[in-house]
Amino acid sequence: MDHDRTKTRWEHRAEMPLTVASLTFLGSYAALVLAPRPDTTWDDVWLVLLLACWALFVVDYAVRWRLSGQGTTFVRTHWLDTLVLLLPLLRPLRIVRIYEAMKHRRGMPRLPLYARVIAYSGISTLLMGFTGALAVYQQEKGAPASRIRTFGDAVWWACSTLSTVGYGDVVPVTTGGRVIAAAMMAAGLALLGAVTGSFSSWLLQVFSREEDDEPPRRR
Missing domain, CATH: 1.20.58 (Methane Monooxygenase Hydroxylase; Chain G, domain 1)
Structure with a gap:
């Protein structure tokens, strides 16, 4: 103890x-x-x-x-x-934890679980996208045959990767860049699953509550 x-x-x-x-x-x-x-x-x-x-x-x-x-x-x-x-x-993803701790310390009402998951997943996605774009840009900017020549290219690549769209117009060619890409694809799937799962659960909870609140029908 x-x-x-x-x-x-x-x-x-x-x-x-x-x-x-x-x-x-x-x-x-x-x-x-x-x-x-x-x-x-x-x-x-x-x-x-x-x-x-x-x-x-x-x-x-x-x-x-x-x-x-x-x-x-x-x-x-x-x-x-x-x-x-x-x-x-x-x-930098620690900012999510400090945000929650500050709200709790000030006695502010905490968001419902589903809303917190969606909000924190959004913050995590933004931070992860920025750091991933920085990392892959550092690996790719000087590599031969690389299509990621500017930080804007890296940001576009990070957005398409985290959203699991993957247009394929901009891809990493270095070993380090591909390792970063694999990690971001896994993170994108996890974050997307957290958001969609929480949103679906919230909808089911709302619909269930509405059905419980409905007055019984007359026969």
Whole structure:
């Protein structure tokens, strides 16, 4: 129980700093990809910020691992946290958690479950689309025979990939770009399934409530 309380207290205190670090990481990475200035102080600043934020993520992971008391089992049971540690570009998705925590802390009425799933899936899609476009643009912009020459091309590719449309007019040709594409296709299917499933469940709940509220018909 002491471990659980200490772990909860740590997560509560670290939530806001880690969220700021996540957005700082994304901003620094975007600056390096979209506005590179080789051999300048600015690129050094963005790189230092990236490494500093990543160091915070490592410290948070190590502390939660230590406080969990699970040993190596923590890595398996918290595989998503491990994945995010290895792929820090996914860290900005923490903004979804901080939004929920702030609403709960202020005593505001929480949205119904279905509405929250749809809203958070939308936010996650936007963040994932932006980070995916950045990552694939970095991989593809200098590759021979690549069709992703501008960040606009990368954004268009990310939109068609996450929506599972996949026009095929712009596709990655590098190994790194294709790995990113595979991850985004899987994420797109998961997010689309969450939204459509929640919306369908909400409709069924509404129709069921309306039927229950209907007065009995006379025979």
